[in-house]
Amino acid sequence: MELSFKHQLGLFCVILLFPAMCHCQEYYTKSRATFYSTSDGYGTPTGACGFGEYGRKMNWYDGRVAGVSGLWRNGVGCGTCYQVKCLIENLCDENGAYLVATDQGYGDNTDFIMSPRAFLKLGRDQSAYEELKKYGTVDIEYKRVPCTYTGNVLFYIKETSSNPGYFALVILNVNGINDVTDVEIWQAGEWKALNRNYGAVFDFPNPPSGDIRLRFRVSGMSDWVDPKIVIPSNWKPGNTYVTEVQLK
CATH class of the missing domain: 2.60.40.760 (Expansin, cellulose-binding-like domain)
Incomplete structure (x- = not known):
């Protein structure tokens, strides 16, 4: 059966939209992030996720962890992974930080309260990181990404x-x-x-x-x-x- 021009145009639009519908994880969400302090830069062994000492480093993420607010989702969000990039052009690394949600936390309209090791990765270098710390809270964009833990469940x-x-x-x-x-x-x-x-x-x-x-x-x-x-x-x-x- 031959399609009319109207139907062909509609089908063409669906084909164009389909990749966008299937790759929604490619899009970033704007938010804000801050950090907390620890003596060694790793995460904290206490927290709302219950990871304990394991939550300080979270496998190969090497302490790049964060407390999250709405992303905590009553605990379902514990252990989920995100890419977080800050938005100050002359200071922020283009790839940002890959981190794990290990706790729940709120602060100054933020989605992430990051460990020092996670916050460090936002900066282009050590000097940029020190400047970012002076801001206290920075504008970011983030998206959920697949976790890449080492080893079996x-x-x-x-x-x-x-x-x-x-x-x-x-x-x-x-x-x-x-x-x-x-x-x-x-x-x-x-x-x-x-x-x-x-x-x-x-x-x-x-x-x-x-x-x-x-x-x-x-x-x-x-x-x-x-x-x-x-x-x-x-x-x-x-x-x-x-x-x-x-x-x-």
């Missing part, structure tokens, strides 16, 4: 856990643009949901006394992710278990 047992009375964990090294939305535990012949206690911490009272089998779900995937390991019955608070899964 990790199960980190929180120190608040107590075998066998209480079980709490954080799922780490979730690569790509993926949010951990749900975690379930196998108990008494069925899957039962863990509760998001706060931030990235999921917990379950009175877990099974034997090995612990988990599965989790991430945004954008309809199927549950099988870690292909079990947490042994002698698990202890503070232990980390490496799964056989690496997300992209």
Whole structure:
């Protein structure tokens, strides 16, 4: 069937718009950013995400972390990754900082409160960084980017856990643009949901006394992710278990 000129024009417009609709991550959002101080420039081991000591460096990001405000999303945004660029032409590096959200924080209408190591990357060089610090808060643009953690997904047992009375964990090294939305535990012949206690911490009272089998779900995937390991019955608070899964 031959299309009229009107229909052909409409189809042409759809073809032009389709790439823009599919690559919305290419666009930046304008905002503001500031920084906090630490003795060594890394992040803080405390915070609303519950990452603990791990949250100071976050794998190869080497301390380039930040507290976020609205991007925290009730904890779902913990561990997500962003490219942040400041907008002072003679001071700011064109690539800016690649960083990880590890905490929640607010300050002077900002979306990011950055660690010193993250804020450093905004500047062209050390001298530019020192000048940026004098501003305190700077105009930025940012976009979410895929995380590129090193290694497989990790199960980190929180120190608040107590075998066998209480079980709490954080799922780490979730690569790509993926949010951990749900975690379930196998108990008494069925899957039962863990509760998001706060931030990235999921917990379950009175877990099974034997090995612990988990599965989790991430945004954008309809199927549950099988870690292909079990947490042994002698698990202890503070232990980390490496799964056989690496997300992209």
